[in-house]
Structures are given as structure tokens and as C-alpha cells.
Amino acid sequence: MTAEKHAEVAIIGGGIVGCAIAYYVAKSGMDCMIIEKNDLASGTSSRCDGNITIVDKDPGFDSKMSLVSQELTVDLNKELELPFEYRAHGSILVCDNEEEMEAATEWVKIQNESGLKFNVLDHLDIREESPFFAHDIPGGLECETDSLINPYLFCYSLVEKAKEYGLKVHTNAEVTNISKQDDFIIETTDGTYTAKKVVNAAGVWAPFIGEMLNVDIPIKPRKGHILVGARQEPVMMRNVMEFGYLMNKFGRERKVDARTAAHGVALVLEPTESQNFLIGSSRQFVGYDGSVDINVVQTIANRALRFFPKMNDFNLIRSYTGLRPWTEDHLPIISAVEEVPGFFIAAGHEGDGISLATVTGKLIEQLIQGENETIIPIDPVRYDRFKVVSAH
Numbered sequence: 001m002t003a004e005k006h007a008e009v010a011i012i013g014g015g016i017v018g019c020a021i022a023y024y025v026a027k028s029g030m031d032c033m034i035i036e037k038n039d040l041a042s043g044t045s046s047r048c049d050g051n052i053t054i055v056d057k058d059p060g061f062d063s064k065m066s067l068v069s070q071e072l073t074v075d076l077n078k079e080l081e082l083p084f085e086y087r088a089h090g091s092i093l094v095c096d097n098e099e100e101m102e103a104a105t106e107w108v109k110i111q112n113e114s115g116l117k118f119n120v121l122d123h124l125d126i127r128e129e130s131p132f133f134a135h136d137i138p139g140g141l142e143c144e145t146d147s148l149i150n151p152y153l154f155c156y157s158l159v160e161k162a163k164e165y166g167l168k169v170h171t172n173a174e175v176t177n178i179s180k181q182d183d184f185i186i187e188t189t190d191g192t193y194t195a196k197k198v199v200n201a202a203g204v205w206a207p208f209i210g211e212m213l214n215v216d217i218p219i220k221p222r223k224g225h226i227l228v229g230a231r232q233e234p235v236m237m238r239n240v241m242e243f244g245y246l247m248n249k250f251g252r253e254r255k256v257d258a259r260t261a262a263h264g265v266a267l268v269l270e271p272t273e274s275q276n277f278l279i280g281s282s283r284q285f286v287g288y289d290g291s292v293d294i295n296v297v298q299t300i301a302n303r304a305l306r307f308f309p310k311m312n313d314f315n316l317i318r319s320y321t322g323l324r325p326w327t328e329d330h331l332p333i334i335s336a337v338e339e340v341p342g343f344f345i346a347a348g349h350e351g352d353g354i355s356l357a358t359v360t361g362k363l364i365e366q367l368i369q370g371e372n373e374t375i376i377p378i379d380p381v382r383y384d385r386f387k388v389v390s391a392h
């Protein structure tokens with residue numbers, strides 16, 4: 001085996017999660033490589049938005065883990081040379097009706113109690129935020145620490161720096177089988193690789209990598225659509241979601257029309273740095289089918305007009321879909337697998353992989369190093385939590 005095709009640590013998957021792991025592992029001095037079936041950021045990490053948010057996280061562990069990730073991203077913005085369109089303006093959630101407004105006020109209270117910087121916004125605050133907003137929006141809330149990045153650029157930025165620390169990158173190498181002797185033997189469409197440790201960062205495809213080692217990984221693809229607006233005039237500078245996004249994400253009931261409910265549509269409007277607008281999104285379980293459904297596109301456009309009626313005149317350039325790696329409890333798996341020593345999983349981030357990539361990368365580095373003190377508690381993200389559930 002050539003030095004090129006062997007490493008202490010092999011990371012399978014060159015999405016945002018694999019790239020963040022590669023950065024922290026290479027920086028710590030370990031010999032590591034990425035093995036990616038297509039190109040870097042060719043999976044979900046280039047078919048998504050770029051929000052690094054706490055505003056949409058469940059209060060408690062979920063939101064605190066996101067805060068740690070946000071803080072790491074602030075550091076990376078100073079450390080990485082290739083810019084990745086980092087903007088830290090905070091983000092807002094808008095409410096459709098008074099009932100949601102009550103729930104939002106409660107949400108702010110709970111997040112404030114755990115030390116997070118959330119504020120309630122009233123009707124006038126929303127009007128001041130952007131003249132494009134509908135006049136009947138009762139209010140919403142903001143999270144001051146939320147930020148935006150370009151996830152695609154972020155992957156390249158992380159990898160460029162990691163290469164300076166010795167990272168090897170193998171693209172167009174699809175892993176087809178893995179076995180374990182002293183080392184892991186990783187067969188790919190680009191020949192055989194070996195490694196002492198393997199990290200499965202294959203996003204929605206992580207279950208197929210798991211199967212190769214008889215490890216059952218409970219992740220399902222949850223499809224989302226996004227529409228891309230033509231650059232026209234600035235609508236606003238920070239990310240906007242509707243409160244109903246939270247209801248969708250966590251499977252709670254909302255007061256919306258049947259089509260919006262059926263496609264799991266809730267407004268997300270992300271201003272990119274160039275002031276195109278990414279307008280989303282939907283949530284559907286339709287397997288690995290990534291085709292664009294015009295019915296869903298129409299539903300998303302209609303929902304955007306509820307909050308931004310003046311966007312009726314805007315042109316759309318295109319639409320695309322991505323597959324979110326969903327887990328039943330909405331938390332990722334960032335964990336060693338005890339049955340297969342040396343095998344780690346870093347997948348299942350659903351709609352939060354951009355927000356949580358850096359904390360995942362750092363935690364995996366610490367788990368590989370065998371550190372006792374970790375950057376976040378590991379129990380909520382352990383792989384074996386699912387087995388505990390199924391045993392009862």
C-alpha cells in the first residue's frame with residue numbers, strides 16, 4: 001500500500017461534515033484522508049441553505065450544541081484563508097398569527113433562561129426589518145448570534161487549510177466494501193485504501209457504509225426543495241424563517257392549508273452574499289428521489305408570498321432539491337461504534353448539518369484521540385441511544 005492510499009484516519013464523505021472532521025483531525029497532527037465518491041460538496045452540502053442557526057433548535061442540549069458550533073465558526077472565519085461568505089447578522093422567525101406569536105414569546109423565554117440571546121419582535125420591528133414584509137405579520141423573534149455562510153465554499157476552505165496540515169483528498173473514489181483485519185481495508189472504484197480508523201461521514205448514504213460492517217444506522221433521507229431568486233433589489237440582509245418551520249421540523253401541528261401541510265412547506269428566506277434569494281423549503285420522505293416536483297415549487301412560492309407579497313414581481317432562476325439525513329430524535333449521530341473498534345459515525349444532521357459541522361468535526365477529533373473531556377456531552381449523540389430505545 002502506498003503512503004497515498006493509507007492513513008491513520010480515513011473519512012468517508014467529502015460533505016461539510018467530512019470536511020470539518022478532516023480539518024480538525026489534520027490540524028491535530030494525525031495522518032488522514034478523505035475518500036469521496038464524486039467531488040467535494042457534491043452531496044447535500046451543496047443542495048441546501050447556509051444558515052448557522054440556534055433560532056430553530058430545541059431549547060437545551062440542541063441549542064447549546066449549536067452555540068458551540070457557532071463559536072467555532074467565528075474562530076474559523078479568522079483562521080481559514082479562503083473566504084466563505086461568513087455574515088453574522090443574527091436571524092429572525094416571523095409568526096403567521098397571534099397563536100404562533102404566543103408560542104414564540106414562550107420560546108424566547110425558554111431560550112433566554114438557558115442563557116441564549118433571543119428577543120421578541122413586535123409588528124413594528126418587523127416592518128422596520130424590511131419594507132417587503134406583509135403588513136399583517138403580528139411579530140416574531142430574533143436570535144442575535146445566528147450567522148450565514150456559503151456551505152460549498154466552506155467545504156473547500158476547510159480542505160485547503162487541512163491540506164496544509166497534511167490531509168490527502170481522494171475524489172471519484174466510491175467506497176464499495178469495507179472489511180476489518182488489523183487495519184480497515186476499504187475497497188473503492190479507485191482501488192484499495194487502508195486505515196487504522198474509519199469515520200463514516202456519508203450523510204444520507206451513511207447506512208450503506210454501515211451495512212458494509214454490519215452496523216445498522218437509522219438514518220432516512222428527508223427531501224427539501226429550494227427556489228433561487230434572480231438578483232433584483234435587496235430585500236433584507238439576514239435569514240428569515242417562519243415559526244411554522246419549527247412545527248414542521250419537530251412534527252407539530254400547524255394551522256395551514258392542506259397543500260402546505262402535505263408538502264411540509266414553511267418559509268425560509270436566505271439572502272446570499274450576492275443578494276440572490278434562496279427560498280425554501282419543504283420536508284418530505286420520498287426515499288432517494290431527488291427530482292424537482294413543480295407542485296412543491298408552487299407551494300413554496302405561494303408560502304413566500306404570504307410573508308413577502310411584493311416578491312410577486314421577482315424572477316426565479318431555478319430550483320433544486322437536497323436530501324436531509326434524518327434521525328428519529330432530530331439529533332445527529334457523532335459517535336464511536338463499540339462493536340467495531342476504530343469505526344466512528346458522524347452523520348444524521350438532518351436540517352442542521354451546516355450549523356453543526358464544526359462542533360461535529362471537533363468532537364470526532366476528540367473521540368479519535370480518546371480525550372475524556374469533550375467539547376459537548378456525548379450521550380445525546382451516541383450511536384447506541386437508538387438500541388436503548390428499541391430494547392424497550
Ligand SMILES: Cc1cc2nc3c(=O)[nH]c(=O)nc-3n(C[C@H](O)[C@H](O)[C@H](O)COP(=O)(O)OP(=O)(O)OC[C@H]3O[C@@H](n4cnc5c(N)ncnc54)[C@H](O)[C@@H]3O)c2cc1C
Pocket residue numbers: 012013014015016017018035036037038039040041042043044045046047048049050051052053173174175176201202203204205209223224225226280281321322323324325346347348349350351352353354355356
Ligand atoms: C433544502 C435544504 C436546506 C438546508 N438548509 C440548511 C441550513 O440552512 N442550515 C443547516 O445547518 N443545515 C441545512 N440543511 C442540512 C444540511 O445541508 C445537511 O445536514 C448537511 O449538508 C449534511 O452534510 P453531510 O456532510 O453529512 O452530507 P453530504 O453533504 O451529503 O456529504 C456526504 C458525502 O458522502 C459521499 N458519499 C456517499 N456515499 C459514498 C461512498 N460509498 N463512497 C464515498 N463517498 C460517499 C457523498 O457523495 C457526499 O459528498 C439543509 C438541507 C436541505 C436539503
